[in-house]
Amino acid sequence: MADTQLPEPALAEIRLAAVLHALADPVRLRIAAELARDQRELACQAFDLPVTKSTTTHHFKVLREAGVIRQCRRGTSRMSHLRSADLETLFPGLLDGILTAHLAEDGRRD
Amino acid sequence: MADTQLPEPALAEIRLAAVLHALADPVRLRIAAELARDQRELACQAFDLPVTKSTTTHHFKVLREAGVIRQCRRGTSRMSHLRSADLETLFPGLLDGILTAHLAEDGRRD
DNA sequence: GCCGTACTACGAGAGCTATCGTACAAATCC
DNA sequence: GGATTTGTACGATAGCTCTCGTAGTACGGC
Numbered sequence: 670m671a672d673t674q675l676p677e678p679a680l681a682e683i684r685l686a687a688v689l690h691a692l693a694d695p696v697r698l699r700i701a702a703e704l705a706r707d708q709r710e711l712a713c714q715a716f717d718l719p720v721t722k723s724t725t726t727h728h729f730k731v732l733r734e735a736g737v738i739r740q741c742r743r744g745t746s747r748m749s750h751l752r753s754a755d756l757e758t759l760f761p762g763l764l765d766g767i768l769t770a771h772l773a774e775d776g777r778r779d
Numbered sequence: 780m781a782d783t784q785l786p787e788p789a790l791a792e793i794r795l796a797a798v799l800h801a802l803a804d805p806v807r808l809r810i811a812a813e814l815a816r817d818q819r820e821l822a823c824q825a826f827d828l829p830v831t832k833s834t835t836t837h838h839f840k841v842l843r844e845a846g847v848i849r850q851c852r853r854g855t856s857r858m859s860h861l862r863s864a865d866l867e868t869l870f871p872g873l874l875d876g877i878l879t880a881h882l883a884e885d886g887r888r889d
Numbered sequence: 890g891c892c893g894t895a896c897t898a899c900g901a902g903a904g905c906t907a908t909c910g911t912a913c914a915a916a917t918c919c
Numbered sequence: 920g921g922a923t924t925t926g927t928a929c930g931a932t933a934g935c936t937c938t939c940g941t942a943g944t945a946c947g948g949c
Contacts, residue, residue, distance in 0.1 A: 681887075684884070685808070685877075685880050685881055685884045686803055686804065686805050686808065689799050689800075689802055689803035689808075689877070690799075690800070690803035692799055693796055693799035693800035693803050694796065695796050698795070698796065698799075759880075759883065759884075760876070760879075760880035760883060760884075761879070761880075761883075762872065762875075762876045762879065762880075763876045763877065763879075763880045765872075765876075766870070766872045766873045766875075766876035766877070767795075767799070767873065767876070769870075769871070769872065769873075770795050770869075770870035770871075770873045771795055773869070773870060773871075774794070774795045774869075774870075777791075
């Protein structure tokens with residue numbers, strides 16, 4: 670079976686504190702930034718993260734449960750994408766502000 | 780002696796992850812929102828927080844060490860204010876986005 | 890059915906953190 | 920000096936969380 674969506678909070682259940690907490694981890698911020706850059710669904714394995722597979726699973730789960738990303742199965746892969754529209758509805762400009770800040774910080778690092 | 784400034788990170792030492800983490804706590808987000816609303820220095824005791832004095836001290840310390848606020852002694856009080864300008868320099872629009880999001884969430888709550 | 894790929898679930902460990910209470914310090918006021 | 924106000928320091932505790940390894944599941948290809 671394909672396209673089985675995984676459990677996630679409804680729009681009204683998304684909490685700002687949870688979103689900020691989810692994005693306060695360097696690994697997760699990186700995941701979000703890459704999803705934003707690619708603008709399409711990505712499988713977990715598409716990310717080159719400095720942690721093991723099981724830790725990666727954990728981080729994706731945190732992002733999903735905070736309402737930052739949406740995930741669905743597709744074959745043996747789990748496709749993820751940002752819930753940009755939902756977040757924009759709830760907190761206009763927030764996600765953009767955070768991702769822009771991340772790019773800015775990244776740019777300053779030598 | 781008055782106006783003894785407390786240790787804080789220099790502009791270049793402020794980390795996005797630390798700022799997000801600092802603001803991901805409901806109590807600290809509330810502190811930041813109140814500081815933004817008043818636009819002036821406030822003593823810790825000016826906040827009506829649902830925690831004890833020692834926990835309040837802890838939260839102010841986290842905010843200061845993340846670079847979100849600046850603190851200095853004034854008499855028996857510790858005055859705090861947002862480092863809005865510094866944050867705006869590093870991460871344009873970030874603080875505003877988060878505080879606006881907080882207001883939006885607050886408004887939705889009945 | 891069997892194998893490989895991609896990911897999950899579970900359990901564990903180490904470290905952080907939010908909270909508190911008590912004791913203490915610094916400044917002001919009387 | 921003594922009392923009051925305001926906040927800090929320290930220790931403790933409970934809970935979370937980031938990390939991992941191992942074992943297992945689900946799907947697709949052969």
